Amino acid sequence: MTKNLFPLDSTKPFTEQAILGHNRWHGDIPPAVTVKPGDVFRADCREWFDGYIKNDDSAVDIASAPMSIVHALSGPFAIEGAEPGDLLIVDILDVGPIPSEEGPLAGQGWGYTGIFAKNNGGSFLVDQFPDAYKAVWDFEGGYATSRHVPEVRYAGITHPGLMGVAPSKDLLSTWNTREAALIATDPDRVPPLALPPEPQDAILGTLTGDDYDRVSKEGARxxxxxxxxxxxxxxxxxxxxxxxxxxxxxxxNLSFGDLHFSQGDGEITFCGGIEMGGFLDLKVDLIKGGMDKYGVSENAIFQPGISGPQYSEWLAFSGTSVTLDGEQKYLDSDLAYQRACLHAIDYLTKFGYSPEQAYLLLGSAPIEGRLSGVVDIPNSCATVYLPTAMFEFDVTPSKNGLHAIDPGIGAPKADNP
Incomplete structure (x- = not known):
């Protein structure tokens, strides 16, 4: 059994654990655990809202979710001998929901997907979906089903949404300066262009007193x-x-969290994966001087995992960089992907899904999003691929006519306050 170096008690909130994690990026947050190159270890992870979202048929919790508390991160993990200029190697050996538990926390046999309201973060399609909605998903045998999105069942590609290392003082200053400049271009925008440092609800490991006050004002979201x-x-x-x-x-100072049972490319509903708590088994190592050696100085690179469902049949939708009201944009790939997603949503409504049910499905299921054409002026072309096997009916166009699903209780909605 891999030793758990960051255990979490599911009966206690994140701030009352034996080892305290954090929810801001700053190089002065002390390491919670120290490991050596070559070490293999387990760490528990709390879902990003620390139990705020409930397994019920209401979306009030999504509408009121306090953004100042996210993300609940496990760590930092210091790696002995790591110095600026090195490359840190992290192998994800295993990842999953909270083992052998059923209960009120996401990850205890269930998870959730949320469309966030425009005034609380919004989503990729915020103008078309300005209100808060939720879908709860049940886990069984590696598959997800939902009472809120009926007649679909799919295997998740389980993964951590968030993993990273601590920034240097100069890098943190760069982040805060450039993001403040962006915010200043439209400071009253809803949703905001970026999130500045926020002392309220900052969790900073073992920091106290003046150090806590300083870091809470500087730490990046x-x-x-x-x-x-x-x-x-x-x-x-x-x-x-x-x-x-x-x-x-x-x-x-490695940290991680925000586990997803499943997610579509783009996490388009903002809370788009099936959010859950769980565990990670990791192995760490170092390449001394690797940043200069490989030219990896301002980005992480990775080799994707080999596990997960292998889908062979797809139904794909395309979109171009033309707005809904017909305005031509120049090679706007973001807009093209939005239009592809909207085309897929519109198609699924023909079977009886509400637009919100279809949107929640695209955010949570292992759809694939691709930039299919980025050079043919003036239109970028983006595509979104839906695995047909996740539907319990034939979702492709047919001479036999449309299958009519029973939409059930639908996706819970909470209007903007």
């Missing part, structure tokens, strides 16, 4: 991906993955 890895939300970042991180501080 964990929402986006950055040079250190961070919240990349890559669905193929699963068991068998090997990732290489540039090291910016002594010890590297």
């Amino acid at each position: 964990t929402a986006p991906a950055r040079e250190n890895g961070g919240n990349q939300d890559i669905k193929n970042f699963t068991k068998g993955t090997r990732v290489f991180y540039p090291v910016y501080v002594k010890g590297a």
Whole structure:
């Protein structure tokens, strides 16, 4: 049995654990655990909202979810001998929900997907879906089903949405400066362009007093991906993955969390994966001087895992960089992917799904998103691929006519306050 170096008690909140993690990026957050190159270990992970979201038929919790508390990260893990300029090797040996537990926390036999409201983070399709919705998914034998999105069943590609190393003082300053400049271009935008440092609800490991006050005002939010890895939300970042991180501080200070039972490419609902708590089994090692040797200084690189469901049949939808009201944009790949997703959503409604049910499905299921054409002016072309095997009926166009699903109780909604 792999030794658990970061155990979490499911009966206690994240802030009351024997070993305290963190929810901000800063190089001065002390390591919670120290390991050696070559070590193999387990760590428990709490889902990103630390139990705030419930297994029920309401989306009020999604609408009111406090963004200031995320993400609940396990770590930092210091690696003996790691120095700035090295590459940290992390092997994901195993990942899964909370073992052998059923209960009120996501990961205890269930997880959830949320469409976040426009005034609380929004989503990839926020203008079309401005309100909060939720789907709860049950786990059984590696498959997910939902009372809120009926007649689908699929195997998840389980992975951590967030993993990264601590930034140096200079790198942290770069993040805060460039993101503040972006916010200043439209400071009242809803949803905001970026999230600045926020002392409220900051969890900073064992820091106290003046050090806590200073770091809470400087620490970067964990929402986006950055040079250190961070919240990349890559669905193929699963068991068998090997990732290489540039090291910016002594010890590297590796942290991780935001586990997903499954997720579609893009995590398009914002809370788009099936969020859960669980565990990671990791192995760490170092390449001394690897940043210069391999030219990996401002990005993580990785070898995707080899496990997960292997789908062979797909139904794909395309989109181009033309807005819904017909305005032509120049090679806007983001817009093209939005249009592809909207085309898929519209198609699924013909079988009886509500647009919100279809959107929640695209965010949580292992769909594939691709940039199919980025050079043919003026239109980028993006595509979204739906595995046909996840549906319990023939979802392809047929001369026999449409299958009509029973939408059941539907996806719970909470209106914007």
